[in-house]
Amino acid sequence: MATLHTVNKSPFQNQTLISCLGHAKAGDSVLLIEDGVYGAMSGNAMSEVVAGMGANVKLFVLGADMKARGIDAARMAGGFTSVDYEGFVDMAASCDRVQNWL
Amino acid sequence: MKFGIVVNEGPYTHQASDSAYNFVKAALAKGHEVARVFFYHDGVNVGTRLSVPPQDDRQIQEQWSALAAEHGLDLVICIAAAQRRGLLDENEMQRQGKDAHNIAEGFRISGLGQLIEMGIQADRTITFGD
Amino acid sequence: MSEVIKKFLYVNRKAPYGTIYAQEALEVVLIGAAFDQDVSLAFLDDGVFQLTRGQDTKETGLKNFSPTFRALGDYEVTRLYVEQESLDERGLTLDDLQDIQYEDEDDDYAEKPSIIVVSRARMGEVMADQDVILSF
Numbered sequence: 001m002a003t004l005h006t007v008n009k010s011p012f013q014n015q016t017l018i019s020c021l022g023h024a025k026a027g028d029s030v031l032l033i034e035d036g037v038y039g040a041m042s043g044n045a046m047s048e049v050v051a052g053m054g055a056n057v058k059l060f061v062l063g064a065d066m067k068a069r070g071i072d073a074a075r076m077a078g079g080f081t082s083v084d085y086e087g088f089v090d091m092a093a094s095c096d097r098v099q100n101w102l
Numbered sequence: 103m104k105f106g107i108v109v110n111e112g113p114y115t116h117q118a119s120d121s122a123y124n125f126v127k128a129a130l131a132k133g134h135e136v137a138r139v140f141f142y143h144d145g146v147n148v149g150t151r152l153s154v155p156p157q158d159d160r161q162i163q164e165q166w167s168a169l170a171a172e173h174g175l176d177l178v179i180c181i182a183a184a185q186r187r188g189l190l191d192e193n194e195m196q197r198q199g200k201d202a203h204n205i206a207e208g209f210r211i212s213g214l215g216q217l218i219e220m221g222i223q224a225d226r227t228i229t230f231g232d
Numbered sequence: 233m234s235e236v237i238k239k240f241l242y243v244n245r246k247a248p249y250g251t252i253y254a255q256e257a258l259e260v261v262l263i264g265a266a267f268d269q270d271v272s273l274a275f276l277d278d279g280v281f282q283l284t285r286g287q288d289t290k291e292t293g294l295k296n297f298s299p300t301f302r303a304l305g306d307y308e309v310t311r312l313y314v315e316q317e318s319l320d321e322r323g324l325t326l327d328d329l330q331d332i333q334y335e336d337e338d339d340d341y342a343e344k345p346s347i348i349v350v351s352r353a354r355m356g357e358v359m360a361d362q363d364v365i366l367s368f
Contacts, residue, residue, distance in 0.1 A: 003359070092228060214260055
């Protein structure tokens with residue numbers, strides 16, 4: 001019984017990503033979309049916190065939104081997997097419910 | 103899988119309606135069903151027929167109208183949110199004594215009950231917002 | 233209205249008045265009540281501010297919609313989960329929140345509190361138990 005969580009804001013803009021990771025259960029998936037993709041970057045002030053809090057969930061980032069923002073795949077943090085919209089759809093279908101953190 | 107989609111923000115100001123559109127297109131391409139797309143809060147503004155976006159940018163309302171026509175999508179604009187923000191169909195125009203209506207092709211105005219009903223009927227409900 | 237009964241959770245994370253989300257979320261809850269689903273509301277992060285007592289909007293010209301929370305019991309919406317850590321972070325206690333009650337028809341219409349203060353961990357479990365999660 002897993003949840004797909006989505007977060008669409010940068011962890012520097014507000015606490016939404018932190019709150020999401022603080023509530024997600026082990027085995028859930030967390031997908032960063034829109035401005036949320038900045039939370040998937042390595043080497044910034046939030047990278048370690050995100051990696052730590054996200055240790056028990058599967059971390060994903062929407063590639064289209066990374067590309068739009070000029071984030072090179074090489075700057076994506078190690079724990080993340082990039083997906084496209086088809087992948088987003090697949091995850092929404094395979095999880096038991098979707099929770100969109102707004 | 104039957105998806106129910108909620109769009110909580112208006113065109114251009116937020117990416118929400120774009121993300122929702124791209125998700126819906128991908129879901130349909132994979133053979134899934136989209137039970138309804140429900141527009142709430144400022145999302146009702148996606149359904150205006152009076153927008154004239156710059157030609158070198160995506161035409162958000164037109165894209166939705168075209169997708170709806172192609173796939174028989176049910177695009178629903180919440181009446182309460184619409185009334186607040188000045189989105190009226192012909193019926194509402196007459197009911198409210200206004201001199202214009204501005205709902206785009208393929209969108210219909212209905213009550214919040216349609217959102218709950220969508221949540222009940224769909225296998226997954228996904229919300230795009232702020 | 234429906235054979236199917238799903239667990240609906242309305243998630244409230246935003247403060248009232250600065251944006252319309254709190255008020256329009258409540259409007260969904262009220263309409264949704266007619267559908268006889270298994271409804272709960274969650275208040276966490278700045279959402280806990282929606283439930284504070286003593287909201288007086290007169291000088292702003294905004295509509296004070298906070299009395300609506302007290303009517304939820306009449307709509308059979310009787311579970312308002314409020315996150316403890318969110319209260320603590322914001323220097324709030326249960327005393328800062330409105331008294332929201334419902335009448336338990338299975339217990340001689342005894343008045344009971346609708347607000348259920350839960351830990352963050354428990355809130356996560358409540359969320360994981362739902363069928364439909366609506367966020368605003």
